[in-house]
Amino acid sequence: MKKYLLAIAIIIVFLVVFIPLASSSPDGLEKVASNFGAKEHQNYWSGLMADYSLPSLGNQYLSTLLSGICGVMVVIMASLLLGKVLFPKSKVENN
Numbered sequence: 001m002k003k004y005l006l007a008i009a010i011i012i013v014f015l016v017v018f019i020p021l022a023s024s025s026p027d028g029l030e031k032v033a034s035n036f037g038a039k040e041h042q043n044y045w046s047g048l049m050a051d052y053s054l055p056s057l058g059n060q061y062l063s064t065l066l067s068g069i070c071g072v073m074v075v076i077m078a079s080l081l082l083g084k085v086l087f088p089k090s091k092v093e094n095n
Contacts, residue, residue: 008076015068019061 025031033040049070053063 011072012069015065019065
């Protein structure tokens with residue numbers, strides 16, 4: 001358990017340091033779409049963390065940091081759950 005907590009702490013420190021370096025420029029697909037004049041359609045639902053931020057916080061840095069932490073935690077939990085389902089621990093039989 002301590003290894004998991006250490007890994008999570010390292011990831012959080014990594015995010016705190018590198019979040020300010022995130023680019024606000026559009027990604028490749030958005031750039032190509034804007035070059036060809038494709039218009040963005042109106043979404044029915046923008047999701048919980050639209051554009052990798054939590055707009056309700058008001059602080060852009062904190063918003064991006066918390067969404068990054070939430071995203072990492074979701075991936076870790078999904079990976080652990082998938083690992084437990086695919087590779088259950090087998091009981092050792094004593095003969």
